Amino acid sequence: MEKAILYSLLDHEDLERPQLYKWLSYTEVSGPCGLLLNHALKEFMEIEVSENVLQVHLNGLLQTNEKIALKEITRQLNLDNVVGDKVFGSFAENLSFLLEALQKGDRTSSCPVIFILDEFDIFAHQKNQTLLYNLFDISQSAQTPVAVIGLTCRLDILELLEKRVKSRFSHRQIHLMNSFDFPQYLKIFKEQLSLPAEFPDKVFAERWNENVHCLSEDSTVLEVLQKHFSVNKNLQSLHMLLMLALNRVTVSHPFMTSADLMEAQHMCSLDSKANIVHGLSVLEICLIIAMKHLNDIYEEEPFNFQMVYNEFQKFIQRKAHSVYNFEKPVVMKAFEHLQQLELIKPVERTSVNSQREYQLVKLLLDNTQIMNALQKYSNCPTDVRQWATSSLSWL
Template identity: 50%
Template structure:
């Protein structure tokens, strides 16, 4: 009987505790755990022995829900932290995609020799790569001239072949590269100093005195055979090769070609030039040691490839940190290149010059305009850029001359038409100007010294120049023969755009041109 009473009392206590917990949880009580109480009737104290640890956990520790969640007071804080911990951000919060886009695009247009897409020249690229690789791997000495017009991609091709060689670890560790340019190394002494620096042989040369350039060069080559650099091949790339041919006695070229023809340190000499007659500039002794291997390059870009190259300069790569921004940017570029005005400008630029540098010049202004206030490249930017690079400087200069100077230019053009391009002097121009001023009663007639000052100012602006055989210093300046450097179409264009140009002058200009 007592046992049954004890079980009933225990069940009653257990149910009372559960009800207390659920009620407290539903109300979201703000009481601290220590203020929460458990109903334990005094009549049960002498009959039920509660575990001290259980009682302490009920009073001191925060209660937990059935699913294991802590007390209601701490639940909201964990719910706020959980989402950020579950999905960590892959993008730096301080990352600015627009600034990164600016950096990437400006870096592209600054690296002229490394366009994003290389098209054509696959055959020439393989031929040049095989030549340099044979020098690096088998020790075969060679010499070659890379010839082509400016802007056709000679330096770009050399740069890509060098990158291909460096991508091969075995070749990279077995070859040394020396790059010289005739624009900087204007004589053989400067060239030798640069060779010493690039081969890192300053300590080897030291303060030694050599009797000749050939002895110095031979000493440097022999130094390469010692120590860790034994028999290491060297690739010499001579940019602006025709300028090296103008050095006294062509000593540098003679020694380099002589080493390439002998059984000494294996070297490969590659000359880059835009002159088709460069071989004729070589002396007989230099020409006899040259292998006469020549590689000609001509710009093979088509209009479609030209547009693709423009797209590759403006689009972002797939590894851009913010891919959503990159996708939006690339879609805008795709729409930009599809606009009629942009297509027309690319066609006109391609017809003028299809080299890569001309395209970079066209894209420089639109790329530099990208900022927070102007976050994308627009067709108006491309149109403005084309107008800037295609501006006629002579016509633009005529926009800033005075009305008197403009009248003198028209008088010169009129004289050139009358005398079929023959030179003129100041007296002839002044006489023609007076005839026009007398026919127009409303025109102001300037005195001869004032007109002479305007005439001299045009000569300072290089709109006219002294004619060859005009008499020199012995002839008075009023009778010195001059030639006009402005085309008739430029004069007409300047007059049409001249601010506030009188109607009489416009009519006179039209009569003189017709």
């Protein structure tokens, strides 16, 4: 089961059922966190009067902005006829109107709503975190019993929340981790590869399953699986390893070998950030090298775009004939692209009025990653390579 966190973001007496939190905090499970949540909610709805508890399921991959999310909330609450042609000034007014429409009177007779936000980190990346803020803000009203549960694989999710959103968060976090040992992991490996009894070609299925059994006892395969298990034992990672190994199976090579698994392990262990660097432009490579030198000079203290640009200009002045001198707005675009790729990260969340060129950032690549990536970077100018290997920045 992949690492995940269930966030019960709001606390309300109407929904604070011991059974629900008991199930949600149970970590000895083998299925995805979504299955656990669905099972908990199913049993919760059987205990409670299901007609009096409403569920709204949203997914960050589908509800990509607040307008789409609001339409989906309206649809799932069956309030299309209530909204009609009404015009609202803001998202908050519209959401408040929807929840007020569910109220029958006082707090005891209001209809509780559970919001389940899958891919929660994507909602945190939406502009101004409008949906999250308004859900939490409405929850402060005694007349609106609301609970929100977020599911995400990101362990740094709290760092993505704005201060106004984080202040309304109950900070209740539940981490779900796999608890099986290596023998169980090896058993799963065999089960995932084995062909079922109903496979059309009985002879091939028998030979394939015999090969899988032999692989599970091969010392080289056991070493590969042990390394993979030690780094990341979630099943999604194991499936990726097996998929890469199975891609090498062909008509002329019908059975998987230990060499296939070794090659798959090598591909899984490749540095993803270094691979991203291979696809960057020469200008973006130059900016990364400039940031590398700034890290060396200032001992990895945060820096801003203006400092990077000045460092780049020093190099251009020194090697004016080898690298084109781009205009500053073009360099800024390249810098922002590196931020989108998460190769650099802002130290603090930017405000509306802050100047972009003076926003403090940190480089998320170390010197080894940069140099290894440059070795595999095709058509990189010689002067750029020499600049990267120089121990001091150009003065």
